[in-house]
Amino acid sequence: MTNFKGIAVALMTTAAIASAGTAMAQDGANIFVIGGKADDPFWSIVKRGAEDAGQIVEAQGGTVTWLGPQNYDNLGADAADLIRTAIAQGADAIVGPDWVPESMDEAFMAVTEAGIPLIIYNAGGLEAADRLGAMNYVGSDDFLAGKAAGEYFAEAGVTNLVCVNTLPGAANLQAQCAGLAEGATGKGGTAEELPLPMTSFGNPTAVTQAIKAHLLQNPEVTGLYTIGNVDANSASIAITQAGAADRVKLGGVNMDQTILNNIQAGSQLFAIDQQGYLQGFLAVALLNNYVNYGLTVPTRQILTGPGIVDASNVEATMAGVASGTR
Structure with a gap:
């Protein structure tokens, strides 16, 4: 099983060495992540992935801010308001799921029209990323x-x-x-x-x-x-x-x-x-590298699933759940 915590530590060490040798060319990236409720079991895992990648962001002088709705009663409209909040608060980059396109796409278009780098994750797929002018889609199909x-x-x-x-x-x-x-x-x-x-x-x-x-x-x-x-x-x-x-x-x-x-x-x-931890981690890491260094990946659709867990592999999966990454 891949040690994602180890990856994060290795990346942090690399970043620390680089920053010790040279001054940062600019302030770090202020990244806003739109996601689900903080107490939602699935979204708490996505949030952990974003926060683990956020350790690298913070080491480079940036911030990661999580914005989630209070409930899911009016999901599309509430999520659109969160996107607008991220723009108003001066986001350098935004991550968000396109849950309800008819309610959210206008707000996402405001992101790209403002020149703010955008990654769609978790919901919407590459079709949404293309439609909204996003850099990547990160998630399952x-x-x-x-x-x-x-x-x-x-x-x-x-x-x-x-x-x-x-x-x-x-x-x-x-x-x-x-x-x-x-x-x-x-x-x-x-x-x-x-x-x-x-x-x-x-x-x-x-x-x-x-x-x-x-x-x-x-x-x-x-x-x-x-x-x-x-x-x-x-x-x-x-x-x-x-x-x-x-x-x-x-x-x-x-x-x-x-x-x-x-x-x-x-x-x-x-x-x-669908490996929600990876969705949060990869989306934040990609945007941080883009804002700070102009780095991109040629594969715009980065799939984290689907995979099937059944009796044949359930024991191997339990360790990831225990660590909060599955």
């Missing part, structure tokens, strides 16, 4: 992640799927559900989306009850796919409460220690890994 999940389910004999979407309207999650459907149908299965109110996101009880009700009303369902680790844990409880553990298999994007334990125990089939 959401459609391919869903497709890989649909194929995995079908190959395991699980062919009647439901994609539980607790943030309907978010482009990356719609892509996940669309990919799941294509992957399943390509292998002879079926898949439908179960959109829940956005207010249910982060409310485990509400998600559990909604999934339980759906399973009781639809006994033909044999597989559930969730769009986040909190939802996966809620779905696991719902399956048990519905008395459906024998017929319904669970998979989803992202993971935590509970999910890995469930995979190890056989109560969850798999998890899609």
Whole structure:
């Protein structure tokens, strides 16, 4: 397993040697990162990656500022306001996910029109980076992640799927559900989306009850796919409460220690890994090097996933979760 902490330390050492030998040509980069709620389990990992890269930024005289919404009730508009806040506060570079393009693209265009370097990460893909004039896209391909999940389910004999979407309207999650459907149908299965109110996101009880009700009303369902680790844990409880553990298999994007334990125990089939730590770390590191030194990489789409964690590799993954990087 790659030692990302070791990479960060090595880079810091290199930066320290370079700065000791010569004076910095300019002040460091002030980088603003738009992300999810600080207490969101997935986004806390992305934030850690950004902060670890931020140690290099700070050693070179710059700063990394994390901006996240208070909740996900009005995600697109709130995220657009955060982008505008970063511009107003004098950002030298900005990182952000294009969750809801119709609400956020105008704000992102203001970034590039102001000549501020931009990286799209986590959501939107290279298409969003091209449309918005961003340097790079760093993250997973959401459609391919869903497709890989649909194929995995079908190959395991699980062919009647439901994609539980607790943030309907978010482009990356719609892509996940669309990919799941294509992957399943390509292998002879079926898949439908179960959109829940956005207010249910982060409310485990509400998600559990909604999934339980759906399973009781639809006994033909044999597989559930969730769009986040909190939802996966809620779905696991719902399956048990519905008395459906024998017929319904669970998979989803992202993971935590509970999910890995469930995979190890056989109560969850798999998890899609998009390596959120790398998304935060690489996006900040790329922008820092660009602002300070004009460095770029020729590969504009830098994919951090999808990968599949199942019984075959779950033990190797646990060490990364324990360190807060998976």
